[in-house]
Amino acid sequence: MKALILVGGYGTRLRPLTLTVPKPLVEFCNKPILLHQVENLAKAGVDHVILAVSYMSEVLEREMRLQEQRLGIRISLSHEQEPLGTAGPLALARELLTDNDEPFFVLNSDVICDFPFEDMLKFHTHHGKEGSIVVTKVEEPSKYGVVVYEGETGRIHRFVEKPQVFVSNKINAGMYIFSPSMLNRIQLRPTSIEKEIFPIMAKEGHLYAMELQGFWMDIGQPKDFLTGMSMYLQSVRVQNPEKLCTGPGFLGNVLVDPTAVIGENCTIGPNVTLGAGVVLEDGVRIKRCTVLKGARIRSHSWLESCIVGWSSSVGQWVRMENVTVLGEDVIVNDELYLNGANVLPHKSISESVPEPRIIM
Amino acid sequence: MLKAVILIGGPQKGTRFRPLSFEVPKPLFPVAGVPMLQHHIEACAKVPGMKEIILIGFYQPNDALSRYLSSAQQEFKILVRYLQEFAPLGTGGGLYHFRDQILSGGPSAFFLMNADVCSEFPLLEMLRFHRDHGDVHCAVVLATTANRKQSLNYGCIVESQKTHEVLHFVEKPATFVSDIINCGIYLFTPEIFTHIGMVFQRNQEEKRNCVYLGDQLWSRQRAEVIHLEQDVFTSLAGQQQLYVYKTQGFWSQIKSAGSAIYASRLYLNQYLQTHPERLVSSQEGGCTVNGNVFIHPTALIDPTAVVSVLLGPNVSIGKGVCIGAGVRVRESIILHGASLQDHCCVLNSIVGWDSTIGKWARVEGTPSDPNPNDPFAKINSETLFRDGGLTPSITILGCNVNIPSEVIIRNSIVLPHKDLSRSFKNQIIL
Numbered sequence: 192m193k194a195l196i197l198v199g200g201y202g203t204r205l206r207p208l209t210l211t212v213p214k215p216l217v218e219f220c221n222k223p224i225l226l227h228q229v230e231n232l233a234k235a236g237v238d239h240v241i242l243a244v245s246y247m248s249e250v251l252e253r254e255m256r257l258q259e260q261r262l263g264i265r266i267s268l269s270h271e272q273e274p275l276g277t278a279g280p281l282a283l284a285r286e287l288l289t290d291n292d293e294p295f296f297v298l299n300s301d302v303i304c305d306f307p308f309e310d311m312l313k314f315h316t317h318h319g320k321e322g323s324i325v326v327t328k329v330e331e332p333s334k335y336g337v338v339v340y341e342g343e344t345g346r347i348h349r350f351v352e353k354p355q356v357f358v359s360n361k362i363n364a365g366m367y368i369f370s371p372s373m374l375n376r377i378q379l380r381p382t383s384i385e386k387e388i389f390p391i392m393a394k395e396g397h398l399y400a401m402e403l404q405g406f407w408m409d410i411g412q413p414k415d416f417l418t419g420m421s422m423y424l425q426s427v428r429v430q431n432p433e434k435l436c437t438g439p440g441f442l443g444n445v446l447v448d449p450t451a452v453i454g455e456n457c458t459i460g461p462n463v464t465l466g467a468g469v470v471l472e473d474g475v476r477i478k479r480c481t482v483l484k485g486a487r488i489r490s491h492s493w494l495e496s497c498i499v500g501w502s503s504s505v506g507q508w509v510r511m512e513n514v515t516v517l518g519e520d521v522i523v524n525d526e527l528y529l530n531g532a533n534v535l536p537h538k539s540i541s542e543s544v545p546e547p548r549i550i551m
Numbered sequence: 552m553l554k555a556v557i558l559i560g561g562p563q564k565g566t567r568f569r570p571l572s573f574e575v576p577k578p579l580f581p582v583a584g585v586p587m588l589q590h591h592i593e594a595c596a597k598v599p600g601m602k603e604i605i606l607i608g609f610y611q612p613n614d615a616l617s618r619y620l621s622s623a624q625q626e627f628k629i630l631v632r633y634l635q636e637f638a639p640l641g642t643g644g645g646l647y648h649f650r651d652q653i654l655s656g657g658p659s660a661f662f663l664m665n666a667d668v669c670s671e672f673p674l675l676e677m678l679r680f681h682r683d684h685g686d687v688h689c690a691v692v693l694a695t696t697a698n699r700k701q702s703l704n705y706g707c708i709v710e711s712q713k714t715h716e717v718l719h720f721v722e723k724p725a726t727f728v729s730d731i732i733n734c735g736i737y738l739f740t741p742e743i744f745t746h747i748g749m750v751f752q753r754n755q756e757e758k759r760n761c762v763y764l765g766d767q768l769w770s771r772q773r774a775e776v777i778h779l780e781q782d783v784f785t786s787l788a789g790q791q792q793l794y795v796y797k798t799q800g801f802w803s804q805i806k807s808a809g810s811a812i813y814a815s816r817l818y819l820n821q822y823l824q825t826h827p828e829r830l831v832s833s834q835e836g837g838c839t840v841n842g843n844v845f846i847h848p849t850a851l852i853d854p855t856a857v858v859s860v861l862l863g864p865n866v867s868i869g870k871g872v873c874i875g876a877g878v879r880v881r882e883s884i885i886l887h888g889a890s891l892q893d894h895c896c897v898l899n900s901i902v903g904w905d906s907t908i909g910k911w912a913r914v915e916g917t918p919s920d921p922n923p924n925d926p927f928a929k930i931n932s933e934t935l936f937r938d939g940g941l942t943p944s945i946t947i948l949g950c951n952v953n954i955p956s957e958v959i960i961r962n963s964i965v966l967p968h969k970d971l972s973r974s975f976k977n978q979i980i981l
Contacts, residue, residue, distance in 0.1 A: 456876070456893070456894075473859065473877065474859070474876065474893065476894070476911045476957065490877060491859075491877040491879065491911075493894070493911045493957060507879070508861075508879040508896045510896070510913045510959060512959075526879060526898065528915065528959065528961070545961065545976070
């Protein structure tokens with residue numbers, strides 16, 4: 192089977208991290224975002240993954256070749272030279288997607304959840320129509336596009352973009368499975384799948400909704416990245432608790448790379464991920480944070496809701512909170528206070544940032 | 552023989568020092584580890600021939616004040632008395648009212664100082680200057696240099712370069728007069744009372760006249776109120792009675808809590824010469840020390856993790872304070888009985904008596920220090936509010952305030968006996 196992952200462009204919403212590393216390779220809970228999806232696809236029987244990119248990255252190409260070897264599947268890159276919207280990339284990859292009659296998956300690259308690929312295939316085969324969309328229940332549906340569908344069969348009636356009154360609390364989760372004939376509907380030009388393709392398919396009765404069980408998050412921006420991390424770690428707690436760290440000094444769900452070093456009298460968690468080679472010195476208190484590879488948090492500092500970029504160094508007695516994001520190789524001097532600071536790579540911070548702002 | 556008079560004010564004065572002044576009269580507030588007044592008293596006790604120190608103010612005699620006076624007498628082996636004004640009488644009124652007591656025993660001269668100044672107290676130099684200039688005048692005013700803009704906040708002195716006579720004196724002028732400002736420290740001969748007496752008589756006259764005219768303003772203010780600067784010095788200037796001695800030594804007013812931290816820094820620095828035993832060095836006690844730090848001998852630092860504690864520069868730790876592992880304190884005053892728990896961080900703040908700061912909490916203020924690049928800059932007396940918000944200044948925790956773990960208290964003032972439950976920034980918490 193095949194899968195197309197819509198990777199897109201520069202990943203600007205996840206800057207400053209994506210200034211250094213292409214978004215699919217940013218580590219989410221100690222594994223590149225893309226790999227969470229690709230590994231699960233491989234497990235569900237996909238033997239060819241196509242990455243639809245609008246910005247070509249050597250780093251990404253190199254990494255994908257490595258993963259091909261490791262997972263024993265084929266990974267191709269489909270590069271759109273001009274913006275093709277959310278449906279266009281499918282037309283671009285038509286050849287690769289239609290070399291047999293099997294349905295193919297399409298995923299939005301920012302999605303994290305308990306991937307239900309086997310269930311999707313069953314559901315799609317059962318109703319026999321051209322398309323299936325995974326939907327998920329959210330608390331604030333008016334921020335998204337909602338899906339109105341028949342509860343019994345899953346047949347989709349219509350979509351409503353950012354409704355002002357309550358219509359439905361199910362939104363498009365960014366995961367689809369299509370029959371190859373569906374590609375006939377898409378031309379090779381900038382096309383929005385939600386606005387132009389889906390409404391027609393729904394009217395013709397060719398679009399069905401499958402409700403996702405369990406957690407779901409779009410981790411394309413730092414705030415949601417951290418929320419998604421907390422949800423994912425909770426899922427790890429349920430399915431593979433041995434992967435998490437427990438013991439004195441650890442609270443809630445904490446994921447620690449085996450090469451990380453933790454000092455004395457630290458209190459870590461809940462919801463913390465420490466990457467490879469990360470060092471936490473004595474007396475550090477850290478919660479709801481991701482610390483990327485090689486970063487160092489010096490003694491007595493206090494961090495909540497932060498992302499610390501690769502090889503960064505946070506000084507002693509620093510306080511960081513409110514979705515402060517440090518890019519790669521950032522140095523924060525001792526005793527500073529960072530509140531919602533967004534710091535670009537290779538920057539040295541020598542003054543407190545008491546109110547949220549971007550540090551270039 | 553010599554005497555010294557220290558004006559200590561009263562509860563209606565010093566409101567800029569709230570909430571700290573709720574617990575203790577401002578003159579007793581610890582600066583560089585000892586009560587503010589002690590720096591004055593120590594300087595006076597060092598002057599040969601000094602026989603008595605008289606405090607004048609309108610505080611009701613309370614425990615703190617009486618206890619301090621008796622301990623000061625014992626320690627410095629000098630007579631220390633408190634004379635309470637029956638009402639606030641201004642910087643000259645109390646002096647005049649108690650003139651007989653001040654002149655009893657026949658002192659040849661006496662110093663007058665305000666309690667809320669921080670100074671090197673060059674008293675011997677003032678005496679020498681006084682004698683060198685022939686003893687015929689009745690007052691020497693200690694002065695220092697300010698920058699042009701800030702001089703408007705003080706008493707301004709125009710000096711004769713040749714004779715050092717005060718030619719002109721204006722209190723807080725609206726336009727620039729001189730960058731030489733009055734320090735609030737004087738040396739008087741008994742003749743000063745003649746001049747103050749004339750002002751007193753004149754005030755009585757005016758009051759009598761105004762009562763007939765039913766003048767509201769005058770009937771409210773007592774006739775006995777005399778302002779030394781406005782009423783006496785302005786008229787004495789240019790009469791060969793008033794002389795000015797300029798000092799290069801440090802000087803600052805202590806009006807707000809922020810200026811107490813700045814004054815601490817000045818005095819702690821002076822300890823290097825005058826009281827090196829009051830400063831802590833890194834080798835001793837075990838905790839790591841930057842710059843000048845005062846730690847009261849009864850303060851306790853977690854013995855299992857002393858090295859992880861970093862104090863200074865400019866830190867005073869009071870009696871019985873407890874400090875946990877990994878604590879950081881910088882540019883702050885920690886008052887008696889306070890408790891700083893593991894890993895907390897205190898910057899540019901005053902932590903009140905018996906307060907507690909929880910683990911990993913951050914208590915931080917904004918320094919109000921004078922511009923270090925301007926040698927004549929003085930500390931600003933900012934208003935409490937500016938542009939509709941609280942002016943960023945040092946954080947003050949009143950007595951018995953409890954800060955929970957892991958929160959941040961920034962640029963805020965917390966009134967006494969308050970238990971906080973979350974973070975606060977730029978607020979007054981009642």
